[in-house]
Amino acid sequence: xxxxxxxxxxxxxxxxxxxxxxxxxxxxxxxxxxxxxxxxxxxxxxxxxxxxxxxxxxxxxxxxxxxxxxxxxxxxxxxxxxxxxxxxxxxxxxxxxxxxxxxxxxxxxxxxxxxxxxxxxxxxxxxxxxxxxxxxxxxxxxxxxxxxxxxxxxxxxxxxxxxxxxxxxxxxxxxxxxxxxxxxxxxxx
Amino acid sequence: xxxxxxxxxxxxxxxxxxxxxxxxxxxxxxxxxxxxxxxxxxxxxxxxxxxxxxxxxxxxxxxxxxxxxxxxxxxxxxxxxxxxxxxxxxxxxxxxxxxxxxxxxxxxxxxxxxxxxxxxxxxxxxxxxxxxxxxxxxxxxxxxxxxxxxxxxxxxxxxxxxxxxxxxxxxxxxxxxxxxxxxxxxxxxxxxxxxxxxxxxxxxxxxxxxxxxxxxxxxxxxxxxxxxxxxxxxxxxxxxxxxxxxxxxxxxxxxxxxxxxxxxxxxxxxxxxxxxxxxxxxxxxxxxxxxxxxxxxxxxxxxxxxxxxxxxxxxxxxxxxxxxxxxxxxxxxxxxxxxxxxxxxxxxxxxxxxxxxxxxxxxxxxxxxxxxxxxxx
Numbered sequence: 001x002x003x004x005x006x007x008x009x010x011x012x013x014x015x016x017x018x019x020x021x022x023x024x025x026x027x028x029x030x031x032x033x034x035x036x037x038x039x040x041x042x043x044x045x046x047x048x049x050x051x052x053x054x055x056x057x058x059x060x061x062x063x064x065x066x067x068x069x070x071x072x073x074x075x076x077x078x079x080x081x082x083x084x085x086x087x088x089x090x091x092x093x094x095x096x097x098x099x100x101x102x103x104x105x106x107x108x109x110x111x112x113x114x115x116x117x118x119x120x121x122x123x124x125x126x127x128x129x130x131x132x133x134x135x136x137x138x139x140x141x142x143x144x145x146x147x148x149x150x151x152x153x154x155x156x157x158x159x160x161x162x163x164x165x166x167x168x169x170x171x172x173x174x175x176x177x178x179x180x181x182x183x184x185x186x187x188x189x
Numbered sequence: 190x191x192x193x194x195x196x197x198x199x200x201x202x203x204x205x206x207x208x209x210x211x212x213x214x215x216x217x218x219x220x221x222x223x224x225x226x227x228x229x230x231x232x233x234x235x236x237x238x239x240x241x242x243x244x245x246x247x248x249x250x251x252x253x254x255x256x257x258x259x260x261x262x263x264x265x266x267x268x269x270x271x272x273x274x275x276x277x278x279x280x281x282x283x284x285x286x287x288x289x290x291x292x293x294x295x296x297x298x299x300x301x302x303x304x305x306x307x308x309x310x311x312x313x314x315x316x317x318x319x320x321x322x323x324x325x326x327x328x329x330x331x332x333x334x335x336x337x338x339x340x341x342x343x344x345x346x347x348x349x350x351x352x353x354x355x356x357x358x359x360x361x362x363x364x365x366x367x368x369x370x371x372x373x374x375x376x377x378x379x380x381x382x383x384x385x386x387x388x389x390x391x392x393x394x395x396x397x398x399x400x401x402x403x404x405x406x407x408x409x410x411x412x413x414x415x416x417x418x419x420x421x422x423x424x425x426x427x428x429x430x431x432x433x434x435x436x437x438x439x440x441x442x443x444x445x446x447x448x449x450x451x452x453x454x455x456x457x458x459x460x461x462x463x464x465x466x467x468x469x470x471x472x473x474x475x476x477x478x479x480x481x482x483x484x485x486x487x488x489x490x491x492x493x494x495x496x497x498x499x500x501x502x503x504x505x506x507x508x509x510x511x512x513x514x515x516x517x518x519x520x521x522x523x524x525x526x527x528x529x530x531x532x533x534x535x536x537x538x539x540x541x542x543x544x545x546x547x548x549x550x551x552x553x554x555x556x557x558x559x560x561x562x563x564x565x566x
Contacts, residue, residue: 026195026366033195033368041195041366044305066479068361068472068551 003074003096003148009037010070011058013138014087015079020135023161024077025056027139030157032060035149040065053083075146077138078104079120098141100134116145118180124173132166133173140177145185151178196369198362199224201333202266202292203232204371205340209379211290212238212261215252217245217271220304221360222294225266246271250278250291257287258416260384260407262344266292268360269311270301273318279353280319281418284441286395286403288347288382290340292356294363297549306549307360309471310523315355316500322442326452327355327500331474333367339497345380346452350445351402357499359522361472361551386412396423401444445501454497455506463492464515465565466539468507468531470496473520473552480557489565499527504534511535516564520544520552 003009011028015021022043029041037060044055057070076091078084079100085108091097093111101107101117118141124134136158143154155171162170196204203225206214214233216226230240238261243249246267253263267275272293282289295311297303315327326346330339336358343354383404386392394414395403406412415425420437422428445452456474469477474495481491494510494517496503511517511531517539519528528543535541544560546552 029366029368030195033193037368039195039366039368042361043364064478066475066482066554068365068475068553 003146006074007063008059008061008065008067009075009148010073011060011075011077012055012070012073012087012091013057013077013079014053014055014083016083017052017054019079020132021054021077021079022056024135024139025058027136027154027157027161028142029058029060030160031149031153032058034153034157037062038065040068042069053080053086055083055087075142077142079134079138080104081106084108096145098138098145100138116141116181116184118184120177120180123176123180127176128169128173130169133170136162136170136173137177137180140174140179141181142177143174144178144181193368193370195366196333196337196371197224197366198333198336198358198364199266199294200228201336201369202340202356202358203228205337206264206290206344207232207236208337208374208377209341209344210262210381211264211344212236213240213253213256213263214238214265215241215243215249215256215263216265216267217243217249219246219268219271221296221363222266222268222292224363225292229264229266246274247278250275250282250289253289254278254282254285254287257289258405258408260410262288262290262348264290264292264344266294268294268296268304269298269308272311272314276314276318279325280321280323282353283319283323283325284321284418285416286351286405286441287416288351289353290343290347290356291353292340292358295357295359297360303549305360307362307472307551308522308547308549309357309359310526310547311357312499312523312526315357322438324352324442324445325355325500326350326352326445326498327357328454328497329357329470329499330362330497331456331471331495333362333365334369335497336362337369337371341377341379342454345378348382349380349402350448350452351382351405352445355500357471359471365472389413393423394425395421397440401440401447449501449505452498453501453503453506455503456493456495456497457506457510458493460490460492461513463490463513465489465561466492466494466510466514466517467557467561468494468496468517468519468527469552469557470499470521470527473522476552476554476557477520479554480561483554483558484561487562489561491561502530502534507531507534508536508538511538514539516540516542518542518544518557518560518564520546520557520560522546522552
C-alpha cells in the first residue's frame, strides 16, 4: 500500500542529540501541514544536550488525531547506532526504513524489507566539508522514497526553518539526498 | 480560509499572551517552559513591552506584580521547581488583588524531578501552595490551539476579576507541535481592567461597588493609594481588628462566587446512553476522545467530562454528570489529586475509578480503553 493511502501516517526520526533530527522532524511536519494534513509533532530526549538517543515523531492524518505518540512507525529513520537499536522494534511490517549506513554499522533484524542503507554522513562530509546538513540530506532521501508530497513543499519548508546564511548548502544537501535515494531505488529494481 | 501553521504549545502561550495585550514578562528559564520567555524576550519590544530575565523565580513574580500594579498586563512562565518558589507572592497577588498570569508547564516531580518529562501533579499546589485562604483561577488547555485561546482567556479573567490566573499545562503539551488555525484579531475578545474610579478625594482602593471587584488605577498615573499584603480595610491601610480580618478574608475568597458560570469552562458532550464517564484534562484530552470512539465501536457508550477550568473546581458540572452515571473514570498523571475533588463534588452519586500514571509516559488511548473495558464487564 502506498503511504498516501494510509488513514494515519506515523513517522519516527531517531538519532543522537545534536544531529538535527528534531529539526528534520519539524520541517517534515511543516511539509505535511502545507500538504493539508492535520499534524502533531513531538520530541523525546534524555537530559543531555548532546549525545544520548533522542527522537522526533510525527502523526499526520486527514482526520482528527487522537493519539499523542507514534506506536507503529510507517517511516523510520535512524542516524545513530544507539537510537536505531533503541527505537527500531515497533515499526510496521512494510515500513519505509532509511538508515545512515556510515554511522549505523550493525543493522538490526527489521520487520520490514523496505530498507535503504545510505552513507549520508560520509557523503555530506565529502561534498560540503561539514556534517551539519546531514539531517537535510535525509529529508531529501525521504522526500524521494516516501513519494508522499511534492519536493517543492520540502524546499519551501527548509527555507523557512534554516538560517539564511546556510540555506544554499542545505538545499544542495537536500538535492544530494534525493540523488542518493534515486540511485538506491534504481539498484533495488 | 486561513492558513494552518505548525505551532508549539509554548509558542501558543507566548503568542496568545501577545494577542491579549501583554506588555511585561519577567522570568527565569526552566525546562519545559523556556520557549515562552525566549519568544516574549524577542517579541515584546516590538509590541510596546519589555522582558527582564530576573535572578530567580521569586524575583520574577515580584516584578510582574509590580508591573501589573502600574497597569501593564504581565506574565511569567515557569515549571514545578520555579512555581514552588513563586508561592509566597502568588498569595500576595491574590491578597492585594493585582492581576497577573502565571504559566506553569508541569514536569515530573517532586523536587527537581525530571525536566523533560510530563506530570500533572501541581493541581493542588496551584490552589493551596500559598499560606492562608486566597482565591485563584486555574485553566488547563487540552491542545495547542486551546493553549492560545486559553492564554487570552487567562488575561481576560485576571483583568476582569483582579485575581491571579494560572495556566497549567504539562510538558507534553508544552513541547508538542500541532497544526493550528490562529483566529484573526477581530475575532478575539480582549478585556482590560476597569479604570473608572471616583475622584482622588473620595477614592478608596478596596471599597466595593456592586461588582465586588476592586478598581485599582495604574500606579504612577496620579492616584495615590496603599497596596499591602497585610490585612487591610477599604482604604488599603493595615488593620488587624477582628471585624476587618473577617471581612477581608471572606470578601476576597467569595468574590468569584457570583461569576462561577463565566469562569468555569467544561467540555461535556451529553450522552444519554452512557453509564460510564471519563474525567480527563490537559494532554489526555486527545487520547480520551480516541478511547471513547474505540469503546463506541465495541458497543460501550462513554461520556466525556473535561474541565478546562480546574480552579474554581467545576463541582456543579461534575455532579450533574455523576447523577446520570454509574461510574466515573478519573485519569490523571499524578496519584489522584482531582479524584479526591471529584469524590467530594459528587457525594457518592457514582463510583470513582482512578487511573493514575506517574512513570512520565502519557495516558494513551489503550490505557483508557482497557480501563473502560475492565469496569464495564
